[in-house]
Amino acid sequence: MPREKKEAPIRVLIAKPGLDGHDRGAKVVARALRDSGMEVIYVGLRQTPEAIVDSAIEEDVDLVGLSILSGAHMVLFPRILKLLKERRAADIPVFAGGIIPDEDARRLRRAGVKAIFGPGARLDEIVTTARSIARRHA
Amino acid sequence: MTGRRPEPPEARAVQARDRRVLARLISMVENGDPRARPIQKALYPHTGHARIVGITGPLGVGKSSLVNALLGVLRARGVRVGIIGVDPTSPFSGGSVLGDRIRIDRAGGDEGVFFRSMASRGHTGGIAATTREVARLLDAFGMDIVLVETVGSGQVDVEIRRIASTSVVVLVPHLGDGVQSLKAGLFEIADVFTINKADLPGADGAARYLSEMTALGAGPDGWTPPVVQCSTVEGRGIEDLWKAVEAHEAFLDSGPGRARGEEARARAEIVDRVTGRIGLRLDGLLEENRELRELLGQVLDRSLDPGTASDRIYAALRHRL
Ligand SMILES: Nc1nc2c(ncn2[C@@H]2O[C@H](COP(=O)(O)OP(=O)(O)OP(=O)(O)O)[C@@H](O)[C@H]2O)c(=O)[nH]1
Numbered sequence: 001m002p003r004e005k006k007e008a009p010i011r012v013l014i015a016k017p018g019l020d021g022h023d024r025g026a027k028v029v030a031r032a033l034r035d036s037g038m039e040v041i042y043v044g045l046r047q048t049p050e051a052i053v054d055s056a057i058e059e060d061v062d063l064v065g066l067s068i069l070s071g072a073h074m075v076l077f078p079r080i081l082k083l084l085k086e087r088r089a090a091d092i093p094v095f096a097g098g099i100i101p102d103e104d105a106r107r108l109r110r111a112g113v114k115a116i117f118g119p120g121a122r123l124d125e126i127v128t129t130a131r132s133i134a135r136r137h138a
Numbered sequence: 139m140t141g142r143r144p145e146p147p148e149a150r151a152v153q154a155r156d157r158r159v160l161a162r163l164i165s166m167v168e169n170g171d172p173r174a175r176p177i178q179k180a181l182y183p184h185t186g187h188a189r190i191v192g193i194t195g196p197l198g199v200g201k202s203s204l205v206n207a208l209l210g211v212l213r214a215r216g217v218r219v220g221i222i223g224v225d226p227t228s229p230f231s232g233g234s235v236l237g238d239r240i241r242i243d244r245a246g247g248d249e250g251v252f253f254r255s256m257a258s259r260g261h262t263g264g265i266a267a268t269t270r271e272v273a274r275l276l277d278a279f280g281m282d283i284v285l286v287e288t289v290g291s292g293q294v295d296v297e298i299r300r301i302a303s304t305s306v307v308v309l310v311p312h313l314g315d316g317v318q319s320l321k322a323g324l325f326e327i328a329d330v331f332t333i334n335k336a337d338l339p340g341a342d343g344a345a346r347y348l349s350e351m352t353a354l355g356a357g358p359d360g361w362t363p364p365v366v367q368c369s370t371v372e373g374r375g376i377e378d379l380w381k382a383v384e385a386h387e388a389f390l391d392s393g394p395g396r397a398r399g400e401e402a403r404a405r406a407e408i409v410d411r412v413t414g415r416i417g418l419r420l421d422g423l424l425e426e427n428r429e430l431r432e433l434l435g436q437v438l439d440r441s442l443d444p445g446t447a448s449d450r451i452y453a454a455l456r457h458r459l
């Protein structure tokens with residue numbers, strides 16, 4: 001059978017670093033991204049920054065989305081960005097979702113987080129933004 | 139002429155265990171990117187070391203959990219492990235949530251593991267062909283074992299035999315009736331049976347039933363699949379499961395099994411690749427060629443049956459094959 005030459009789908013890693021809470025929000029976002037045609041590598045809760053970066057590299061994702069509820073974002077995000085850089089993977093964009101105070105959000109953006117969504121963000125807005133910041137393969 | 143070209147730099151990088159290059163190359167293979175071909179060609183002579191082990195079974199029986207448990211056993215022995223987790227693509231959006239990786243817990247930065255999730259999306263030549271190529275890349279990367287997890291409903295599970303030298307079929311006790319109504323297909327696939335979730339009631343019964351079934355007749359090769367009970371929550375039976383896999387591998391090495399399996403797989407791969415291309419060409423001819431179009435028209439207005447039309451087309455093309 002001839003197959004339609006289709007564009008390669010965007011691959012995105014969704015994780016929830018840190019030790020607390022549930023991953024309901026991350027799952028909802030994962031499903032919305034899937035429904036928009038992306039391949040979502042879902043690794044769920046309690047991921048260490050090292051594990052997240054391992055996954056991002058091995059899965060050759062175009063994008064990493066991190067959900068976070070705890071106050072640990074100011075430690076975890078910079079750590080993940082630093083590891084990506086160390087492993088020559090700083091070209092993989094990172095976005096974030098969760099409860100992040102404005103001042104922290106500004107600092108994270110400056111540190112390289114591409115987009116940040118609060119708890120009230122609409123799913124279609126997240127999907128559209130994710131699509132626009134995803135790295136595409138040459 | 140088979141003039142020696144210098145190896146593409148990506149081929150050298152994969153052998154030097156550059157994880158990013160490997161990951162990108164896998165994406166290229168998945169996407170049918172023709173730039174992967176010369177790299178694959180250069181790497182092929184450096185493959186053949188890794189043993190490929192399939193882990194298949196129905197949804198949710200604990201395949202990924204078993205892969206994780208086996209990973210623990212293998213890494214403790216210093217064995218380098220590649221893992222491919224295949225999940226179905228949503229037929230509606232073309233997207234997928236690939237969740238096998240969630241069960242894997244491993245030390246961050248462990249260079250002896252490479253895990254890749256794959257969607258079963260419309261791969262040219264089918265998911266099995268892509269899986270085989272990705273397993274080969276992991277082999278060239280220096281992995282000793284490649285574990286391939288596939289969900290056992292539909293095509294993929296049967297096709298695992300065309301990739302793996304040992305196939306493990308995973309079942310659970312409460313498939314109770316399920317086990318008894320198992321499709322005969324499973325018995326053809328399995329080199330090893332696992333009853334996972336043996337912490338739940340009914341495991342002994344299920345294992346006994348399976349053992350009786352497998353004892354009824356060794357396969358054509360003389361191997362009787364062992365039945366191993368496991369519980370990943372209790373960490374029980376995992377070593378035994380790996381022993382059973384090793385026993386099957388040793389069985390293959392002790393007789394004609396290894397060579398036969400390799401030949402059968404290489405033949406199937408070549409036949410698949412060539413028929414795939416012939417199929418595409420023929421499909422194009424049904425579009426372009428006037429006589430073929432006429433035959434198609436006759437099938438459509440029911441003046442000719444598809445069997446006869448195909449006979450005629452085959453007869454016309456045969457001398458060109
Ligand atoms: N009781 C019990 N539950 C288990 C065992 N192994 C896995 N599970 C549970 O079974 C569920 C599915 O486990 P997975 O390892 O994701 O199963 P899977 O076969 O890979 O699932 P799919 O890839 O979705 O088909 C999880 O909730 C596990 O916690 C076991 O030995 N005993």
Ligand SMILES: [Mg+2]
Nearest residue numbers: 201202237238
């Ligand atoms: Mg799984």
